[in-house]
Amino acid sequence: MSRSHLIRHPGPPTQPRRHVVRGVAEPLSFELGAGEVLMTAIAQVMDAADCDSAVVRLDGLVLGPYEFVMPDKSPDDDHAAWYSETHSGPSARLDRGTAIVGRRNGEWFLHCHAIWEDPQRGRCAGHLLPHQVTIGAAYSGAGYRFDGGCFDVTADAETNFSFFRPRQLRQRQEVNAAIVSLAPHEDLSTAVAELSAELALGNPQVVGIGSLIGADFIDAPSMESPISEVLLLNGACGAGPDGPYLPTFCVDPDGNFFEGTLKPKTVPVCVTFEMLLVAG
Template structure:
């Protein structure tokens, strides 16, 4: 039996103590990468084999364009108990699809490599956005994967006392290299922190005129500059490839998202109008683009 959906932001109550650090981050170096995984192999194994040979501590990858065999996924949904603020749907399945847009946050979970993946795809002419279950993903057709490998900082799955979920948390990592010159940071936002405002605050820790932003997460509703608002307060999102903080401190954060009723939304966020639901996992990288 699922709890009723929240009707206003104050209806959302996380069970644990409020974490004092609302915008945790770790500096590191992000190197642009690309590789072509083999066909007909589990995607998580292909990513794990690749990252092991590169000595990266984490990665954020663009999986757009990948063609998958049948796979499983879940959607955002109401809580199944009296403690959590939200949960996920029963497992659903696709007979296979080409991902139109997809982001993977790659880190460690219980010592093994793990990938948190949100994706948008068409199935029978109908658009879907969901959280892909990484163990179910088999590559149907080899396509180049691009993104960033990260050194000096890592996403590591750990229990989060505030939400009582196991989530990626950010950690600093010592490198075997003599010195890492940071050009990026990773962050995991706390609940209710506005996504756009948080990105602007985090960008102050990078000494650069332009910043590229990649990531995914969940929001408790959102207002857009160029589209109707997402009124549902339980959602999953992915940031689109054109996310930027510009030299004039202007922030363009276009996202795709799906609410708990399966409605799709897309647009550029209004600052101050997109509070985090559980967390948002982000990579900010110094960009040469002005």
């Protein structure tokens, strides 16, 4: 059941509804040092990797002092959704986390959704603020570097937000991947299935984060909230006998958690969804 009608954004629909840049993705391994600010440390990784963009996993990362926000209702008519007040904690350990790395005003920037354990708060989930997160212990991580285009923070008239949108930087002769952002009301599962076929990626690995207008799961109770923050889990892929396999974790404004495999054609995007598809 689509809940797309529950969200209306203040501006006219932007075109295209799917922003796609093809390029080359390769595995990326990296090290982060204890005591560093997350954004500063990732910027150093990106400079050393000499790539255009990246998507990295942060599973198991230990945090020192950190700040985060959760999804929330908008306080006015300027946006259809907004963020909670800023929360903070002295330490935590990420269970699972994904960061999209691109540019904002020419400088490295990242967008990170994660699930973690906080000794004081218990289990938490939300949007980590990269300039307000300190790395608590040395960390070895992995992900994908991407060349041919970058995620670039772009103003969006439809939602009145600025967020990552793929921007092409150069043509690559041989490509094996694409960076993608989806506009509001695009069905996530449908978009992944169609892009996998259109881009001839076979059964691609899909790594991404964003927000959804509710969600139905094959194997778990539904999320009814039209406002959320979402993280695709390890193993997500774009094509299979029954369509895309999209294990997902969601948090709603009340702090409720939902985890399961998305049911096709029931998962419209709320504000945006950012993804990397790598040929399988």
